[in-house]
Structures are given as structure tokens and as C-alpha cells.
């Protein structure tokens with residue numbers, strides 16, 4: 200059987216050799232050593248999305264997450280500060296919180312009874328006479344840097360990643376602002392909880408498939424058969440030389456599918472005519488002005504990846520959690536908006552269930568493809584081709600690379616940044 204091979208000896212694996220401008224060595228997905236290095240270079244030394252402040256509206260509200268493989272707590276303090284703390288007792292390392300979401304007045308450890316405040320400071324312990332180190336040194340660890348933009352909370356464990364603003368860049372900031380501005384009060388309200396789907400595939404396959412505009416007509420064919428008038432019909436399915444939807448690489452690993460350019464009507468993303476949500480439209484105009492409101496009503500929310508783990512998936516938001524080289528959890532929650540009628544968010548919730556839920560039209564298909572890719576790359580590799588559209592890629596004045604919705608510009612943009620982080624500057 201003729202096949203492309205990676206041409207590398209099994210013992211010569213080095214991350215700098217795995218990626219070219221248009222190809223990825225399959226071992227980038229399967230090698231345990233590559234995964235371990237990613238945990239350091241990307242998930243420890245870089246900025247990682249933790250959660251949204253609207254998930255913890257009241258003092259003591261918390262969610263538990265991971266930074267790479269390290270468990271953390273995002274918790275609202277009594278002064279309304281959002282703290283990100285290691286979910287690891289400073290004594291001998293037991294996790295403090297087991298639930299994914301809840302409210303706590305303090306953070307007790309089950310093992311020897313040390314108790315921490317909502318800011319991570321040690322508040323008390325049984326039999327304190329034996330404490331042989333300074334009490335101030337017994338606080339919970341924190342990431343070296345924590346920062347927030349429009350309620351999106353990010354952390355960098357090493358404290359060496361530079362500013363969040365630099366990590367996001369103008370493109371990332373614009374995407375987060377865009378998602379938030381869709382609310383008539385300018386804020387998300389992520390209160391529906393998260394559904395996690397654990398899949399036997401590498402985390403990067405999710406970053407790729409979530410931003411792949413080429414597979415919708417084939418892998419998700421069942422969606423077109425059941426919902427023939429969805430917003431994707433005009434955006435993606437109208438024919439290669441007819442569709443107007445595009446792909447965009449915004450740099451820094453942040454990549455996008457611009458389905459909205461191919462929509463055939465306003466509010467296609469919500470699936471309702473304007474008169475059904477007239478109150479929402481008027482409130483949006485009131486806050487952002489008529490011109491921007493009309494843009495938002497056409498575009499709907501972005502479809503984009505904020506490198507490395509935040510997927511702005513139109514009416515969903517997802518976190519890509521790396522578990523092992525061949526194991527990932529894809530968490531998602533509906534993109535509920537603050538300041539809208541309950542019926543509006545109910546509609547978003549129903550859309551989310553249909554697309555991303557266990558019996559939904561999209562995520563189970565994507566999981567099947569990702570698991571089959573993981574199997575196919577096996578142990579010794581093979582090469583993935585990402586060259587589609589290099590013949591028609593355009594670089595805009597701001598450096599963004601754009602192309603046809605089916606082109607693999609997002610994949611190339613993701614891997615370009617991955618290669619930079621894994622080889623160049625750390």
C-alpha cells in the first residue's frame with residue numbers, strides 16, 4: 200500500500216521536526232513525551248482559559264477546573280474578587296473540593312483538618328503547636344498570573360507568559376468582546392452547567408475539528424437531512440464556488456470560521472424571525488447603537504478557538520481538557536446571555552442540546568472521527584495533510600490569513616503557533 204510516511208526513526212522524535220507549513224506528524228497526537236512537553240510549554244508556561252466569572256455570581260460560589268492536568272478552584276471571595284487557587288492542600292496534597300460546582304464558606308481538607316479561606320489563606324488546623332513552618336507559607340498555591348477580560352478568566356501557572364493582552368492579541372480580544380456584546384447588557388451568564396464528553400483522542404484533534412469548515416457536509420450529513428434549513432445550509436452547503444463563508448487565522452493560535460459571511464438572513468444563527476425577539480433587538484440597539492446591533496444580529500456569536508483550550512462555538516462555549524496523549528474531555532455549556540428574556544436563553548439551551556448533547560447532531564460525529572484518527576495514527580505515525588487552500592490563501596493588511604470556509608487555514612494557524620511554543624522561545 201502506498202502511503203506517506205514521516206520518515207523519522209522511532210527514537211529520533213523531537214517536537215521541532217513534527218510540523219511543517221502544511222503537514223503534521225501523527226506522533227504529535229500519540230506520543231507521551233510530546234504530551235508531557237505540551238503540559239509544560241503550553242499549559243504551564245502559557246495562558247489557559249479557566250472559566251467565566253458569571254459561573255460564580257455569589258461569594259463562596261466555585262467551580263473546579265484543570266490547568267493542563269493540575270486541578271484548580273475558581274472561587275468568588277467575599278469582596279467579590281475571583282480567585283484561582285490550587286485544588287491541593289498545602290500540607291500533603293489532598294484535593295480540597297471534589298464537586299465540579301458548588302458554594303463553600305471555607306475550604307477544609309479531609310485528611311488532617313486544615314482549613315483555608317476563600318482567598319486560599321490557611322485559617323486553622325487541629326493541634327497547631329506542632330506546626331514547624333511559617334503559617335504564611337501554608338496558603339494554597341496560586342497560578343503565577345491570573346487575569347480576566349469581559350468575565351473570561353485566564354491563568355498562567357508559571358507567571359512567565361507576559362500579559363494576557365499580549366496572549367490574546369487584538370484578534371483574541373475582538374472575539375471575546377464580540378461574544379459578550381451579543382448580550383444587551385454586554386455580559387454572558389453561563390449558569391446552565393457543563394456537560395463533559397471524554398473521548399479517546401488527543402486534545403489537539405478537538406482544536407482542529409471544532410475549527411474545520413470542510414467536514415460539515417460529510418461527517419454531519421444527518422444534520423442536513425433532519426434540519427435542511429439550518430443556518431449552515433447557505434453558509435457551507437451551497438457549493439464551493441457559491442458560498443461566501445470564510446476561514447481566518449488571527450495569529451497567536453486564535454483561529455476562526457466566519458460562517459456568518461454566508462448566512463442568507465438576519466438572525467439565522469438563532470433560527471427565528473426578528474419579530475419573535477423584537478425586545479432583544481431593541482435592547483441591543485440601545486446599548487451598542489444601530490449600526491453595531493445590525494452587524495451582531497446578522498453575525499450572531501463567533502465560531503473561534505482561543506488558543507489553546509477555549510472554543511467559542513457560536514451558541515456554545517467549550518473547554519478542551521487534555522487528559523493524556525490519547526484522552527481528552529470536551530466540556531461545553533450553552534452561551535446564555537445576561538439581560539435577555541428567559542425564553543431567549545431557553546432557545547439557546549435547546550439548540551445546544553441538539554448540537555452538542557450526547558444525542559446531538561454534531562459532537563458525537565466529531566468524537567467518532569477524532570477517535571478514528573487517533574487509532575489510525577497508531578504508534579509510529581503517518582502524516583496528516585493540512586494543505587487545503589494554500590493555493591488561494593490571502594494575507595490581509597493586519598496579518599490575518601483568510602480563505603474559503605473549507606480551507607485548512609485554522610488548522611495551519613493552530614499548528615504554526617503550537618510549533619512556535621514547542622520549539623522557539625522557551
Ligand code: FES
Pocket residue numbers: 288289290291292293308309310311312313
Ligand atoms: Fe490536608 Fe493534611 S493533607 S491537612
